[in-house]
Amino acid sequence: MNPQTKHVCIIGAGIVGLSTAWRLVQDGWQVSVLEEGAAPGLVTSYANGAQLSYSYVAPLAEPSALTHLPKWLLQKDGPLRIHPSLSPTFLRWGLRFASHCTTAKAHQTTRDLLDLGYLSRRVLRTWLADAPASWATATGLDYRTNGKLVVFRDSAALTSAAAQVAYQRSLDVGCEQYVLSAAECVEQEPALAAMQHKLVGGIYTPSEDVVDSHGLCMYLERLIVSRGGTLRYDTRITGAIQEGRHCVALKLKSQNAALGSSDEISDVEEFKADFFVVAAGLSSRDLLKNFDTHAPLLGLKGFSITLDCEHGIAPSVSITDSHHKIVFAKLGHRLRVAGMVDLGRENRNIEAPRMAALIAQARDNFPNAGDYTKVQTWAGLRPATPSGRPIIDQTAFDNVYANIGHGTLGLTFAAGSAELLADQLAGRPSSLPRAPFSFKNA
């Protein structure tokens, strides 16, 4: 197939849709991105934890998840909570999740995600060299290889994490990770000094990166437009026109002019293309019904705060506090703190008790990082599959594909997922096996 003459339409300008668009532009396709928001990356890809966490990919679905279930159901203020629901979506997802909670499946998922993570790292690093350095500043990327340190407060948790390090090393895929004592953790990241007495040790991975997710979305938007791709905002997809199992056009509502195009569009009702890629985050679940495809997605709610740390003592290395399950990333003069997983709460409301808990935990770790009374708060819904692997696959329609379900690590996996989707569309051998990322295995 000659991409030069074919038009691909991507639904969604989050980190996954934009990464896909840029990779397809590079391949020579004519690319349009349709987005219902007013700008790129304003939904789940906005103020997430900023971690490019290539080596920390173990899924939520593993054997101990089942033993923790009663605690997750009962506790009111823990890092992971379940609000049970009788909705078919919730129940089907829960059953499928439980079926993935075996050691063998968790190991296989870890392996698949490490491969995807390292592919993502290779691909993203080339993209970051694709534009003038001034673009990185203008879009607020704050990209750095700063390393990641996961710290532990109890010996059992550290022992189990060390076993995971040993397992990942045995895979021989290039995981460079070290088990550190509490004193070595502080040597690595002096800002931890205030909490050294609470620590038993940590796992350090020097090769991990951070990037501002919204900044990366804006950077990708520039790349796409610079090479002739088109982005249309305020454009909501409401349905599809089909001929059998072929999508002829999307039905959409649009008000504004296109960026990167001289076309004025208002109230356009049909949008034709040769191929369509659904990359609409959690909303993909409903959108894919138009293409007779069931997407097993659940929104795992999480929260973040961002504060100015220019004059404070904030960690330069990315820190994960495994006890509270929160992550810290320094982005220029800002400290981003993110965490919490709430299942069964599919709304983006900022919940005061959850925010207060996150602020208290952040202050407990880094009391002098900045002014915790002046934080920007945010909530998002991670679009998660039961297995923890994203879906990068053809739908039941011959010209409609999905790149969805990146859950807790969409920023990390976006570039590699775009590469795999581009391979599929071009009909060339894939960089990684496709089966792990199919609808069937989600």
Ligand SMILES: Cc1cc2nc3c(=O)[nH]c(=O)nc-3n(C[C@H](O)[C@H](O)[C@H](O)COP(=O)(O)OP(=O)(O)OC[C@H]3O[C@@H](n4cnc5c(N)ncnc54)[C@H](O)[C@@H]3O)c2cc1C
């Ligand atoms: C608290 C928290 C912390 C996180 N931390 C990290 C981290 O540190 N590292 C990491 O790798 N990942 C992290 N994640 C996960 C990551 O943010 C997500 O996996 C990722 O943003 C998903 O991207 P997406 O493009 O699939 O979805 P989105 O960003 O939600 O993009 C989907 C887009 O589709 C658009 N859309 C939806 N429906 C329609 C429609 N009908 N018509 C047109 N457009 C539509 C939406 O407006 C949206 O812009 C975190 C998530 C949360 C909530």
